[in-house]
Amino acid sequence: MRPNGLARAAVRFRPSAFVGTFVALVMAAAIVSACGILLETGVRAEVPPGRYAGAPVVAAADQRAHYGEGDSADSEPVPDRARLDASLVARAATAPGARTAVPDVTFPVTGPHGPLTAHNWSATAFTGEHLTKGRAPHPGEVVLGNAGIGTRVTLTTPDGTHTYRVSGTTTGTGVWLADPDAVRVSGHPGRIDAVAVLPKPGVATDTLAAQVAHALGGQARIHTGDGRGTVADPTLDGAKETLIGIGGSFGGIATVVAMFTAAGTIALAVGQRAREFALLRAIGTTPRQIRRTIATETLLVAPVAGALGCLPGMALAAWWLDQLRDRGAVPAQVDLAVSWIPLVSASGAVLLTALLSGYTAAHRSSRIKPGQALNEASVERLRIGWIRTPLGLAAAAGGIVCAALSASLTGEDAANAALGVVVLFMLAVGLLGPLVARVCAALFGLPLRGASASAVLAAANSRTNARRLASAITPIVLAMAFSSVLVFLHTSEDHVTAQQQRDGITADHIVTAPDDTPGLAPDAVRRAENAPEVTAAVGLLKTSVLVPATGGALEPATAQGVTGSARALAAVQDLDVKAGQLSLKQGEIAIDASLADNADVKVGDRLRLRLPDGTKAAPRVVATYGRGLGLAQVTLSRADLATHVTSAYDTELWTRGGTTAGLEALGTVQGRDGYTAAQSVDRELNAWANNLMAAVLGGFAAVAAVNTLVMTVLDRRRELGTLRLIGSTRRQVLRMVRWEALLVALAGIVLGTAIALATLVPMMNGLTGQGPYIPPLTYGAFAATIVALGLTAATLPAKAALRGDTLDE
Secondary structure: OOOOHHHHHHHHHOHHHHHHHHHHHHHHHHHHHHHHHHHHHHHHOOOOOHHHOOOOEEEEOOOEEEEOOHHHOEEEEOOOOOOEEOOHHHHHHOOOOEEEEEEEOEEEEEEOOEEEEEEEHHHHHHHOOOEEEEOOOOOOEEEEOOOOOOOEEEEEEOOEEEEEEEEEEEOOOOEEEOHHHHHHHOOOOOEEOEEEEEEOOOOOHHHHHHHHHHHHOOOOEEEEHHHHHHHHOOHHHHHHHHHHHHHHHHHHHHHHHHHHHHHHHHHHHHHOOHHHHHHHHHOOOOHHHHHHHHHHHHHHHHHHHHHHHHHHHHHHHHHHHHHHHHOOOOOOOOOOOOOHHHHHHHHHHHHHHHHHHHHHHHHHHHHOOHHHHHHHHHOOOOOOOOOHHHHHHHHHHHHHHHHHHHHOOOHHHHHHHHHHHHHHHHHHHHHOHHHHHHHHHHHHHHHHOOOOHHHHHHHHHHHHOHHHHHHHHHHHHHHHHHHHHHHHHHHHHHHHHHHHHHHHEOOOEEEEOOOOOOOOOOOHHHHHHOOOOEEEEEEEEEEEEEEEOHHHOEEEEEEEEEEOOHHHHHHHEOOOEEEEOOOOOOOEEEEEHHHHHHHOOOOOOEOOEEOOOOOEEOOEEEEEEOOOOOOOOEEEEHHHHHHHOOOOOOOEEEEEEOOHHHHOOOOEEEOHHHHHHHHHHHOHHHHHHHHHHHHHHHHHHHHHHHHHHHHHHHOOHHHHHHHHHOOOOHHHHHHHHHHHHHHHHHHHHHHHHHHHHHHHHHHHHHHOOOOOOOOHHHHHHHHHHHHHHHHHHHHHHHHHHHHOOOOOO
16 A cells, blocks of 8 residues: 555654654554563573583473373473482483483581582583592592691581581582582481483483473473573573563453543544544545555554664563662573563564554545534544443453452452453443543543633533543543552561561561571571570571462462471460460471462362472461561471471571670671561562553653643644634643643543452452552652643643644644
């Protein structure tokens, strides 16, 4: 389709409408392309093989916990590294092409000069370290990077404190133990991190991998090439899920918002030309020619906007990935993956949205009789659309149903159901826009009717131009609703967490391990119990487990493994026990009451969960409590957890009584207030993610609102000029425009707040059992920003329009 002269003239002589459309499409392309790039990065993410670079085939445990069957089958990354049974080494060595199979065991220890990473000596067969002096270690011996041969060193291991003789030195910086010693003191006896298989001469990697897979009989995952990086850094699976979640889940919502907003801007631009299309119809232009003109105009603007928008989209994706790396959510070695797929998809989505929006907006003007078109272009008539109205009512009904569903669920199910509420209500506002705008104009215009002449005129204009008002209100509602939901979701959780910590922490002192150590000493609890004035002491091993949720899914939950008695734990933590009696016997567990409801278990039932390394367990529930969000959602004996984590050291020590001076030899001593502040930092990543998504969606919608207001005001130059001709002063006209902008802003704020509350109330009731917490200053800042942007976006173009000739189009 070649651009015709009418389309080129429209772009040339109506620049404000096309500039507004261009800006909306550029922003939409930027959002869609950024999310698409992050999604592709998550799918293709890889890290170097690291210490496994010298092993062409590596067997390791599956780092995901699988659940469900058939179409409902799914999986969740395990919180810690999953390990293999040590007996699989011998089975891997039976592969016909295997020259040798080597176990790999890595764990943290503390030596005389600080923390070290310990390995089994046989792993040097593929890692490349070699002796510089002495010999390989026998049981009871170690090889160190820099030590005197024959000297004795004391190492604090997850299994306790042991003394070893130095048998040799090597080029590495860690410590190497004999294989039996490494497996025994690693904290997970009988289990190894991976099996490295080295080939016989002439055996291809693919052939060896197939042989090893057959020998192991599906009890391990086989990794070759770049796939070995997953074994070197097990956090890659979680990082990929994070990136896919941002690019997919958030990206889907962001795409809908971006396309919806861009479509509204295009519809406004086309609707503003209804008079022009009516005149064209009056002089004999056919409906097909008008539609062709709109398509040509779209092809002049949309492809360029789509391509240009991909540039900031790539920059946004790169910045986003850097932030995730800095916060430890994604390994530093993961690179941004940029291909033609997300860029072409974003450009195509922009073009398709522009075409459909333009056709839809001009459908009636291009088909009705010329006289009727001129009549409707002069005076707006609010018609009930037989397609839009039923769809809008259905969306509103769907939002109400989802809100009711969220109110009846708990935990993550409530959050998942409530996410649809805001989207459905936003669709309802968009589809029922003119009707909603007229209602808002009638309600918010009532106070203006008794005010000045400018205010009365503003109220009348708003009532009689519902479509124009709806175009301006919708992006403001988007900005307010999405920003409020994402930001106040975190503030509500943070408020409940802080409240539970204030009420639940009864310890006088909390000792944490220094940052450069793997954890507290194995005898820290015993030493604390013997410290002056200490009446109770417990050690806590903090980690996460996977617990069942409604529908058979698995979801992560915070867990604490306790060293000490239930009585001592009750002295330092008030868990607010709801049912049962707290016990720390092996095979027993206490859980948060909301988690119990979500898993449909009660006191006396077995909770079928996955331990940090993915091992299945079914401890008996002995108690449920109410302060899991602030303390830990799962409480059990440390003995049930210690062999299923990489670092089996206690991470915290809580005491009742005692003094700072008497406890400071054990680690960093904090009071309960200092600990509560420190724990808030642990939620920083989630808060940052929510705030960033709020900034992206809210910022996009805010810019779209400004863009729409500017387009609307500039299109009213003739109307503003007429007001000046009939005697209105420049100040009166500007005051009228400000009143209209204020009405638009307030209507958008109220509707957006209502949608946010309809989403947050059931969501927070399910997640925390309480209503949402909305900080007044934050909410006020949102509202004030929207009002300021609205007034500025309307006033500045109005002043520009009034500087020229009063009737200049």
